[in-house]
Amino acid sequence: MVNPLLFWIIAALTVIPSLSLLFARKAVHVAMAIVLVMVGLAAAYVALGAPFLGVVQIVVYTGAVMMLFLFVLMLVGVDQREDLKETIKGQRWIGLLAAGGLGAFLVSVVARVALPVQEETVGEPDVIAEVLFQRYVLVIEVLGFLLITAAVGALVLTHAPRLKPRRTQLEVQRDRVRVGANPVNKPMPGVYARHNALDVPALDPEGQPIEDSVSRVLKIRHQTQDGAEFRAQLEDPARKDTEEGR
């Protein structure tokens, strides 16, 4: 038997974050929410007499699976924003209806069930191991092949061997000179003492901002700031004062 309070906590801990699957716009938020769900589930396992599984859940899911998700999210760009506006007519409502219907059906089915609860067998690792390597020994062997497949698959789909010879610094520099590009470093951004402003362009001697000095990535993200603004601040002590006064 489980402590009802614990149940409700676990329920809240799993259901509420999982709703982000439906409503959160950013995938990263969803992933983090799911991590929470996984932890909640781990707690549930422990509460249900499966401490080993609880640990595995944490290790595998929060530790590996969800991290993998996050990793890929980072790879594809955290900023893959999704417009929640549905583009297919009726999809959302029918979808919600169907999923809700399925859920309601399952809940009603389960709720009607009255199974006698047997004495608890705690899933300590040794107990599990025994079953694992007796009745389920073939499964675990086959799982090995599954893992090989997964690994090979991931490699085939994502790993590219070096196709071109590795370019040395020397070659890079030579190429750069050959095309007549700037042979030296680009100018640093306008880092000011008061402001860690990688996003603010440096100013050239004439006071004009040097666009090249800001990272291209930031520009694409529109996360740059106008150098002129800061120059204005420099020139207008009044504003500076107000800023300082704050």
Add this chain to the structure above:
Amino acid sequence: MSFVTPVIAWAPLAPIIIVLGAAAIGILVEAFIRTPATRRAAQLALALASLVGAALVAILQWATLDGAGTVVLEHMMVVDRQALAWQSVLLLFGVLGTLLFAARTRAGEEAFTPLGAVAPGSTEETLARRKGMQLTEVFPLALFAVGGMMLFTSVTDLIFLFVALEVFSLPLYILVALARRRRLLSHEGALKYFLLGAFSSALFLFGAALLYGATGSTSFDEVGAGIASATGLDTLILAGAVLVVVGLLFKLGAVPFHSWTPDAYQGAPTPVTAFMGAATKAAATAALIRLVYGALYGLDWELSWLFWTVAIASMLLGTVVALVQTELKRMLAYSSIAHAGFILVAFAGFPDSTLSALPFYLLTYGLATMGAFAVITQVRERGEDGTVLGEATRLGQWAGLGRRSPWLAASMALFLLSFAGIPLTAGFVGKFVAFSAAMSEGAWPLVLVAVIASAAAAFFYVRLIVLMFFTDVPDGQEDAVAVDYSPLARVVVVAAAVAVVLLGIVPGPVLSAFENAGVLLLGAAG
């Protein structure tokens, strides 16, 4: 607590071990042989040798098996004649599929991308192509798939079934993504196939969980016993059973769980489509038989509703939508959906004869599928400069193929006629035994729908025949299509054609063999 060493009968596992072992070795080969050409040869040899060897072993075991079969591991897995029959069929598809995997155009172009990791159309792709890189991993992946499917036919535990399902699904997801041409479509197909596959796995798993909840076990025999004895758990069992069956119906490509089929079939490299079309259906059918006859037999009345509904929906939808297809692979995909319906027809009333009818049906269907897709791999577009490009899969491009290449077109016609179930082709005998099974339980309305769907289906098969034989090549298009004979693909075509004809005319011995296989070691039927 004392650990008792589990009793495992290893000998009956030999075919599976050979295949999976060869797959694992294949991975090692990847690691150790660096020259692409050698690696390819080694992989091909390994794959073929293991598949043929496993097939021989399986057939030998099948022939020499005393009694109904062997329990490999209590509650988890059996190898009986039924399983060996399916395994033999799957291995045959594996051999043919591997040959197709290895087939190349005369210009040496493979069906698979040289490098899966690079973006389509990128300079790296060109470079990889120029360097003659090859994805020889496809062979071990195929072996994994075959091995998984073989397991799939023999396991008697829901969780093991789930694992086996994943073992053969994962390689397929990957393989679908590896087309050499139209890689965007290939990726798209793979993504859809994967997402929906995972979705259906989840459904299956939840169903398994419910059944476990209701019966206290996931082993077929215990589930069956639990269903028989359980009280007050009707809906729970029913919900679980439906979800589990749905998971398998997804693999079978039955409506309404079919939507992945056309997209995956079209997107996948054609050899993969061939293999997938033939083998997945067979494996899914095998598992469905074992599940239904082994565990869910007590629900026959309730499940009849499911099978009837799904069968009718599959036959009609598959046929109707195939009628309007203009893309060849898609058309065949929809046709496969209709065939899923025909397969389900044989389940009507759950007669014993289904056990022998369906392996034969799937054999005939798979052979024709293999053959048809093998033909497709050889009909290719030709560029302005005369180079041979990708497959010509728009229907119109096949106009006049009968003139251009009569034997190839005739083979294709043969396969199509077999799909349509015209007598003297294997497809007819297959349909006959399948429908017989359904009729034996008096499910004639279902069979009637099936034959009407067959007749309508004939329309689109015939349309291709019309195009190939009765339509002239459009003006100015004489050089737009090239028939690029690949010896290996040709072997597949010839083998399939011969088999289709032989099974159509003298199916007796094979029928006998499958009749002999029509007994389950564990199960309510038998």
Add this chain to the structure above:
Amino acid sequence: MFPILTVMVALPALGAGLLWALPSASRARVREVALAVTAVELALAVALFIQFDTATAGTFQFSETYAWIPQIGASWALGINGIGLLMIVLASLLTPLAILAGWWEDKDPARRTHYLALILLSQAFMVGIFAARDVFLFYVLFEAMLIPLYFLIGSFGGAQRRYAAVKFLLYSLVGGLIMLVGVVALYFQGPGGEQAFLTDNLTGLTMSSTAERLIFLAFFLAFAIKAPMVPLHTWLPTVAENARPGTTALLVAVLDKIGTFGMLTLCVALFPNAARWAAPVIIVLAVISVIYGALLAIGQVNMLRLVSFTSVSHFGIMVLGIFAFTQTSIEGSALYMFNHGLSTGALFLVVGFLIHRHGTPDVTAYGGLQKVVPVFAGTFLVIGLSALALPGLSPFVSEIMVLVGAFSVAKAGVIVAAVGVVLAALYVLLTYQKVFTGPTPEAMRGTRELTLRERLVLWPLVGLMLVLGFLPGIAIDTLREPSADIVATVSIEEAGE
């Protein structure tokens, strides 16, 4: 015993294979080869006819039974009674004539090879079907035959041949597949075992009337499509219009007889109770076919369509005869199957010759030909008169036997069907009038008279019609016993009810 029937099935099939296997260089001679094969086949058929023991015409003779697919109860069982004998003779007779009629059809030797090989293949199937003594074998050949025909129609012929071929195939397939349901169901009604499909083992079964009726209907539908009965007939005019006359001649004269043949030897013989149950409706349909076909024939301007509609009408008479269940009407129907083959075969061929000359089947394009080509006209007229069942020509005997024999059972039906007699006169004579009488248009003046080859094709048929018109006994002798058996089957069951 010499397996003559198997040989007769195999011979044309092997002939087809031989044609395809011939090297391109020797393709100039394919016609001769094909003709030789069919000539041998005809000789075998004649031998069959001579050897046939008419005293026991009701029992299967030349029987051969080999296990074929024992697992599903199918045997390679051949054997013929009098009805089958006649049909095989018909098939063997018309095939060489059709080949001869199309002697100059193709310029391209490859196409010619395909055409002839497909014709031979069809012949193999036809002979097999008429000789089949096993329902499964019958069904398999029945369906498989669609393929050579499909190619014959779709590859060789008029503008809409593709449409026609597909239409033909789909119609036939729908019928055939529904019949398949019946075939399978029949298996479960029968004794099962390794020879479950032998007709011997399937006659006199006791089954529930619902089952019997449903199976009967499944069979009947397929046959009603094949022997085109209104409203399932529309494929025929389309095919006739577009296929080669030689193909159509074979199709209508022989192949479509499989429909009536099947009704007679399977539907009625295996399901007598259901046949009796359905007979009133079928007779009504048959009579409708008679009148409908005739009226539509009158309304056609395309001669090929016209002839095909006349066949719809004639098939109606055959079906009427079969389902009247009297000795005379069944004899008449079976005889009509043969005679109609001669008559309609000749009609299609002669119309084909006409079209060959002027390139159009449009009856309005012709006129006044009698003055130009009297022999042609005379031959056409005789053949036309056979289609209207003029006494003295063989179709008359069969038609009158059906009408007179069926009268006691279906009075109103026969009376209405007799109106078809008048309509037949109308469509035949109207056509003759339009094509051969009246002033001769300029375009018709140079028309070639019937050539020797064409005479060789048509006159044997005409001669046979005359001989059988006066001495139908040659054929009836072989039909008496089988018809009596069928009547006995139907009536015994009646008594048993």
Add this chain to the structure above:
Amino acid sequence: MDPINFVILAAILFAIGSAAVLLRRNAIIAFMGVELMLNAANLSLVSFSRIHGEIDGQVMAFFVMVVAAAEVVVGLAIIIAVFRARQTISLDEPSELKG
């Protein structure tokens, strides 16, 4: 409290997971929905295991985790491949295969 309630919870999570697959266009989120469904199944397995007082359900859940991990690897690999080709993981984008 009866452990069956956890099964109800699992059913709810299952429904939410499936809804995510039906509604979300971001491939990774949809995939996470699938993962949630698997976890829901796991939860019910464990709950039933508790109810039956035996260990099998836990072992099964363990297998599911392994399988899920493998599946995630392959799935994410495919997603990455798609991303490399199209620079997006929106499921709306790759929809040329249809009809």
Add this chain to the structure above:
Amino acid sequence: MLDLTWLLIAVPLASSIVLMLAGKRANPWGHWVGVAASGSTFIVGLGAFIQMLGLDSEERAHAVHLFSWIPGGELNLDAGLLVDPLSMTFVLLVSFVGTLIHVYSVAYMEHDPNRRIFFAYLNLFVAAMLLLVLADSYLLLFVGWEGVGLASYLLIGFWNYKPEYATAAKKAFVVNRIGDIGLIIAMGLMFAYLGAVDFETVFAEAPAASTATLTAIGLTLLLAACGKSAQFPLQSWLGDAMAGPTPVSALIHAATMVTAGVYLIVRSAPIYAGAPAAQTAVAAVGAFTLVLGALIGMAKDDIKKALAASTMSQIGYMMLAAGLGPVGYAFAIFHLVTHGFFKAGMFLGAGSVMHGMKDQVDMRRYGALRTAMVTTWITFGLGWLAILGIPPFSGFWSKDKIIESAFVGEGAQPWILGGAALIGAGLTAFYMSRLFFMTFHGKARWTDDQHPHESPAMMTVPMIILAVGSAFLGLILAVGDRFAVWLEPVTGHVEHHEPVLPVPVLIAATLILVALGVWVAWRKYGAADVPETAPAASLSTIAARNDMFQDSVNRAVFERPGTHLTRTLVYADAAIVDAAVDKQAEAWGKTGETVRRTQNGQVRSYALTMLVGLVIVIIIVVQGGL
């Protein structure tokens, strides 16, 4: 000789086939083969006749077995001939008149390039006609029945390069076929109720059969007879049949074939014996047609059509007689024979006139031909007198008996039938006299290019012979009821019945009416001028000219609705029956298009499909399961 009667059929048939197949090389002598074949039939017939005369009257029915024809299980029919006085009468008539007409045709068709074929057809006709009358079963009779129809078709359409002639031929055949339905159904009835279709069995079984059956058979046979004998309502083809060469009209459409209906009725006497209603119907049809034909004949200006109408009318007499039962059978056949002579003679005369008048058939363009064609005038005149029934010419002996017999009976029937017969006699006198006077008397109304001349001997000799027959045959046969006695074995002996009016009164009334008719005709057409074009006339005349609008009626009742029906059906077959299938195919396609839209390429929609499907499946299973 009686056993050789099969030669009667075989010889002309063989001759016909030879002539047809011989080709052009037979042109110079082909017609003589035809004449010889026909002549030989007369010789054989005569021989058989003589042999038969030597037998007792009971033994005069002689069966000749030919071969087993339809050896069916139930319908087991042999082909055989029945030679009895009735068929012998016909044999003689057909072969004799036929031979004469053959001879006549040699000259008449001299300039036709296809004369050989003409003779082939004529021989075919003779063979078929003899088969018709000699057959020993209805089925074999039917063969001859249709055979003469075919010959008639071929001969009417002999000059079918003229479209209207081809149409006339077709019309004759088709209308005859309508009658054939009757015969077919009659055979069906016989087979169903009497168990056979041969005369012997049928007549043996007939007395035992129910009246209803026999009435049905009788009526259907009447329908057949109406078709062949151009009786109302199937009379319309006969006028058009005049399109054929005149010898054909003489032989087929006057003397022999058209009387086959009468033969059929008389032959079926045992059936009618049990079916008084059918008999009455026969008589009624005959009476009606005789008046109708006479009325039409009164208005026709085309000499052949007028004669055709007359034929119709005269056959009406025969039918009337045949419908009177045993009383009238002998007279029906008697009149048939005499009519065969005089009408054939008159047709040949008409042919002779046309021959001399450049194929002019309009009597209004004749006139005063008696001088130009003396032989023709005389022979025609004898025929005219015969048909009028002027004693002692043939017609008197036969027709008067019919009129007498028509007055036999009870109730209103004798008055109606007899009245019709009587009036018919008067009308006949009028229109035949009109014809005769318009042609041979009055003023010449020839066109300028016509130079009437007598025909060659080859034509006139047959005419003379027939004229002699017209004059005296009746007398010869009537003496001592010779003819009736001769036929007695077939028609049965009947006691004499008294007509409702005394016989002398009837004879006198007839003769008075005839005289009246002749007088009126002479006043209008002999003595007065006949306009060269037909004057505007009263409605009744127009009706008669147009054959009582029979063609219009046919067109309105059968042809036009038939054409519409056919067109509608052709349309419906394409637009409904065929389209139903095509549309269905289309519907499959449309459904496919609709359904395929759900495959929208979006993976979440696919998942939705699955889930919705799952929910539906669950609902179905749970509903079904619980």
